[in-house]
Amino acid sequence: DVAPSRGLGDVYKRQMQSRGIGRLFEGVDWITVAIYLLVVTIGFVAITAASYEEGAADLFAFSHFYVKQLVWMAVAFVVAVVVLLVDASVYHKLAYVFYIGGLVLLVAALLFGREVNGAKAWFEFGSVRVQPVEFVKIATALALARVMSTQTFSITRVGDLMRVGMVICLPLAIIVLQNDTGSGIVLGSLLFVLYREGLNKWLCIPVLLIAALFIVSFLLTPMTLLIALLLVCTFSEAMMNGQWRSRLVFLAALALGALCLYLVMFVAAPGRMDGYRCLLTVTLLSLPAVGIYAFRSNLRNIFVTMGLFLLALVFVPTTDYIFNSVLKPHQQNRILSFLGLASDPLGTDYNVNQAKIAIGSGGWLGKGFLEGTQIKYGFVPEKHTDFIFCTVGEEWGFFGTMAVLTLFCLLILRLMRMGERQEEPFGRIYCYAVAAILLFHLLVNVGMTIGLMPVMGIPLPYMSYGGSSLIAFTILLFIAVRLDASTRQFNFR
DSSP: OOOOBSSHHHHHHHHHHTOOGGGTTTTOOHHHHHHHHHHHHHHHHHHHHHHOOTTOSOTTOTTSHHHHHHHHHHHHHHHHHHHHHSOHHHHHHTHHHHHHHHHHHHHHHHHHOEEETTEEEEEEETTEEEOTHHHHHHHHHHHHHHHHTBTTOOTTOHHHHHHHHHHHHHHHHHHHHTTOHHHHHGGGGGHHHHHHTTOOHHHHHHHHHHHHHHHHHHHSOHHHHHHHHHHHHHHHHHTSSTTHHHHHHHHHHHHHHHHHHHHHHHHHSTTTSOHHHHHHHHHHHHHHHHHHHHHHTTOTHHHHHHHHHHHHHHHHHHHHHIIIIISOHHHHHHHHHHTTSOOOTTTTTHHHHHHHHHHHHTTTTOSOTTOOHHHHTTOSTTTTTTTHHHHHHHHHHHHHHHHHHHHHHHHHHHHHHHHHTOSSHHHHHHHHHHHHHHHHHHHHHHHHHTTSSOOOOOOOTTTSSOHHHHHHHHHHHHHHHHHHHHHHHHHHO
């Protein structure tokens, strides 16, 4: 049996019983709705500018992207109203049903879907394509909120954390098999929700370290990386509490002894053991001494640092396997190009270079609507989807891009505020999950257009062209608005 949610049923039942026909939209955060409408409208204008063709015989033909997007906008607005009319308790009750249905859709897309840009993640119905992964984000956020809002759930219990990990990792694994890694990585943003709910920082740090080590392993030689790990672990451990001076002296003395032993080994076996292996061997031989010192001095935190260090030593050699065997060639090229280890101006680097040229050419105020030459003449690929931010940058300039970013920041802050005023965990966790997903999409999409992030093929919410994306993000947001409205309706009485 599934444990009941903490307070959700009683709160929502009283809310629904007191709601009249004339009060269907009472409590709705209209500021959030207004921000949503503004962003969607700006997206439509940008798509129009990106896909407009001068001299076209029929400006209102359905073949134009902006006409299609207008239809999807109408559908999204209807869907938003329906979501607001549904009782808030329904999203709690059917969270697992939505989640299982999402997994089924992902598997069906993997087996029978259409391959687009190397990812087998689409269903095609005539001229309409649907990407189920966009809706799976909603189902995963609901399931995560349902799991974490049960009365017996504890963020400090290993078994409960494994349940949460399973909820996130099951769809992630299927998405990776679809070769749509960029969309799958979005689910990793839900780690922010776990941290908000009280997850120990020592469980969050290893995840961040893994990502950092994966990148750094390409930039540093093995010897340099090992020395850097030693220094980072040594100084972080030495300064962890008030006894950092004495501990730093001990660790420095140990390092000096290890260096002497390293020199002896390197001189004694110069042809059979290179410098890196010598230093690694000496380091591993030194760990027992550190452990004995920590145990006798009752300094248990050192064991945490030692564990992180050993995990790093195990993980670093696997980066070559992950890079060469798991990632696809185009993903490898994007990472190498992003790190500056490869240059392909007419291939891998072309999209990003043209995107930066388009944004930079906009200046402070932009060139004006339909006056963007980089966009108009097709120099920027995917200008109406993944690189829609380039259209804003070229035609509306720096102030236009800042206005868009400000609207997104306000939307995310409103979601976090919604979460904080929820009376039960389900609504709070879901609102923070939505905020995390939107923030991740915003950072990655804008970051890749200006060269700060590798290209992942992640759309800009509410602005990039696409029916699946627009409708899914609309549902994602308005479920949060519905949950918040139910709480405010009850507080108004």
